[in-house]
Amino acid sequence: MIFSNFVKPLQCKKDIAILMATYNGAEFIGEQIDSIINQSAQNWELFIHDDGSTDQTKHLLNIYANKYPQKIHVLYGKSTGNAKKNFFYLMENVDANYIMFADQDDFWDKDKVKITYKKMLALEKEEVNVPVLVFADLEVVDRDLKTISPKMSKYQGLKMENTNFNYLMAQNIVTGCTVMINQKCKALSLVCRERDNVIMHDWWCALVASYFGKIGYIDKTLILYRQHGVNSVGAKNIHSISYVKEKLNKDRDQKKSLIKSEKQVALFVKTYNIKDDYIKTYSELYKLKKFKRVLFLIENKVWKSGLLRNIGLLYFC
Template identity: 55%
Template structure:
């Protein structure tokens, strides 16, 4: 039986061996200007002192922090899906264990969500924000990840979103309709990440809103499940060129995810169905299909790679 959150917003935090930074993240959430939230934490089998830190905070703030005991799920993606299944709330936010939320993150994200719901009632809604990219000591590397990674944050239409996700999970808020629809998925192995799936649901069936402020410090420390890379750096380009097969496999994974998406929601859509089978076409046919349907990633470098290797 899922937990019914008594506050307006449920924050879901997936933890794993995050002892070094989780206390700072918990402090940043506790210091939010908006207070009508409850934080739910599920650990994925940490071998360090992560849960000692979390339980100490939970005992100090029993009305704000809830520890969910449950089995190890095997990774951040499945841990967040597990939490989504375990908690029901009007609005859900996702929290990584190692970031730092700026004080108005919840307030401004929630305000944007309400604005979008006013004009789009009974639809799945997802809101996301920009991020400050910081090092392990919270020194700023870039004021906006959109600039650092050359991301077009308005690439949220389905034809753009199915090949690249610009909606970063740790900045997201989804409404209950989006949560309920997202949980219709039963094959997490074919989902690339939980945030990407939720964004696809909101894009296709509802609306995605963007707050153009950096409301979170996105810590880069070498152990991130997903990190921020400077795609214009020589190191990044060289690394990608040395892993051409990885590029091809990542593209096939996006096609498989869309195949699952269409089947999960019984969608008969030519664009989605053809994209799901794109790997069966020859290289020239794939290029023509992408050009015809404006299926591009953010940034010149990525799209050059897409033309050459896709």
């Protein structure tokens, strides 16, 4: 089904709305949509918003929407300008009990929806009426879906248990295309209207779930995460010499990255009127002297994953 000039949010008739942001994705988008169509669980509808593609993406989306009018819905609204804004636009314009995010160029395991949904329901039983986010690991593959690394967590040296707020302030370990959020998490995430300092939609949702509710990790690879040179966000091998050289040569970029995370937390403090001292201090870390910045990070266990990243954190803070 194709929607244009829609006035109010679209209502998902199934439990799960899968939101896909697209832009010039014609090369791989057919494989991705097919992998969603072939899910073992079918309690979902797919909502796609294209951001002004100039290749054959729109044409392919129309073909799929006409073939599966009850399952696939294409939204033709305003152009947003980037993936973050596109996903927020989709969250604002689609109502559902649960939301999953989908990139245009990956390939989903046939049980991804079923496994993620089961984990979500289990977490919601533990604590009712709180924002919940569920995420999983990924298999890193090349453009032909050949394995580069069986688990992205190992490839990037990520500690997937680092979901407490003090860790998430400095580093996001939640990859959006593996995520499911409940309605409470979506509603709280959308309270934020000034999103220039939101780094990515998945990071913001993770902060919301970590602070106000619960995050659950599935220690399985439920996506083939395709690397093809033009990904919005790609996987990098932290163990490679090239990665180390890149980080050492880009000290300004690392400083900018840290400042962006501080600004994001400052926005979180402002949006939700946060009173916690350590969170407020991190949001204004740049105001402290170097020694006090280092001391704050150590005392409050504001760490990233891995020794190399934490050396960089302390050095560039």
